[in-house]
Amino acid sequence: MATHLPIRATIREDLAAAMERDPAATSRWVVLLTSAGLHAIWLHRIAHRWWVRPGGKWPARLLAYVSRSLTGIEIHPGAHIGRRFFIDHGMGVVIGETAVVGDDVMLFHGVTLGGTSGRRVKRHPTLGDKVMVGAGAKILGDVHVGSNVKVGANSVVVKDVPTGAVATGIPARYRFPALEGTPELSPQELLYADPALFI
Numbered sequence: 001m002a003t004h005l006p007i008r009a010t011i012r013e014d015l016a017a018a019m020e021r022d023p024a025a026t027s028r029w030v031v032l033l034t035s036a037g038l039h040a041i042w043l044h045r046i047a048h049r050w051w052v053r054p055g056g057k058w059p060a061r062l063l064a065y066v067s068r069s070l071t072g073i074e075i076h077p078g079a080h081i082g083r084r085f086f087i088d089h090g091m092g093v094v095i096g097e098t099a100v101v102g103d104d105v106m107l108f109h110g111v112t113l114g115g116t117s118g119r120r121v122k123r124h125p126t127l128g129d130k131v132m133v134g135a136g137a138k139i140l141g142d143v144h145v146g147s148n149v150k151v152g153a154n155s156v157v158v159k160d161v162p163t164g165a166v167a168t169g170i171p172a173r174y175r176f177p178a179l180e181g182t183p184e185l186s187p188q189e190l191l192y193a194d195p196a197l198f199i
């Protein structure tokens with residue numbers, strides 16, 4: 001989950017995560033200078049530090065606005081984003097104020113982590129670690145997406161998704177590819193087959 005590493009260390013590990021996950025990335029310098037996803041997360045990390053300080057809300061909002069204008073990626077400064085976060089392509093990504101994103105998460109362009117309530121409550125999703133959200137997917141409301149989940153491109157997730165699942169479709173339904181090929185198992189049998197799926 002989100003931690004306050006020194007800014008240089010954060011930049012280094014975000015950059016390494018981008019190099020690792022983007023097969024088109026061949027040069028660190030090119031990625032450093034041209035990845036809108038990285039620029040957006042770095043500006044967000046600064047904006048979030050301001051957001052949680054007394055009197056910091058206005059400058060945080062202003063920086064988020066500048067970031068959106070430059071990158072096409074809108075991350076509310078209140079959102080909690082974990083380490084080694086990467087947005088590939090980026091354009092059209094929206095992340096709401098009360099979203100919580102774990103470590104090693106990757107989003108593609110057009111993803112929304114959005115709210116479904118007009119009330120000032122926790123109204124955006126919580127994503128575990130190592131989640132991948134495909135291009136154009138929407139995850140809506142205060143739903144929980146477990147670790148190691150993959151959300152298919154253009155899917156709409158409106159309910160919790162358990163750890164290890166692949167969620168696709170509108171509304172998204174999930175399956176456990178790690179267990180495919182095994183005879184149909186009850187949830188209790190699944191637990192014994194691979195307890196990690198439920199952690």
Ligand SMILES: CC(C)(COP(=O)(O)OP(=O)(O)OC[C@H]1O[C@@H](n2cnc3c(N)ncnc32)[C@H](O)[C@@H]1OP(=O)(O)O)[C@@H](O)C(=O)NCCC(=O)NCCS
Nearest residue numbers: 089108133134135150151152153154155166167168169177
């Ligand atoms: C969801 C995803 C992770 C599944 O990958 P996978 O586990 O390798 O699954 P497969 O490709 O073997 O497909 C399994 C089934 O899911 C279906 N499926 C795959 N992606 C889907 C999607 N986005 N929406 C609906 N159904 C989907 C397939 O048609 C297939 O159905 P079938 O079993 O009835 O034939 C992948 O398809 C995906 O959407 N990745 C996002 C990639 C992305 O956004 N790239 C953008 C690059 S710019």
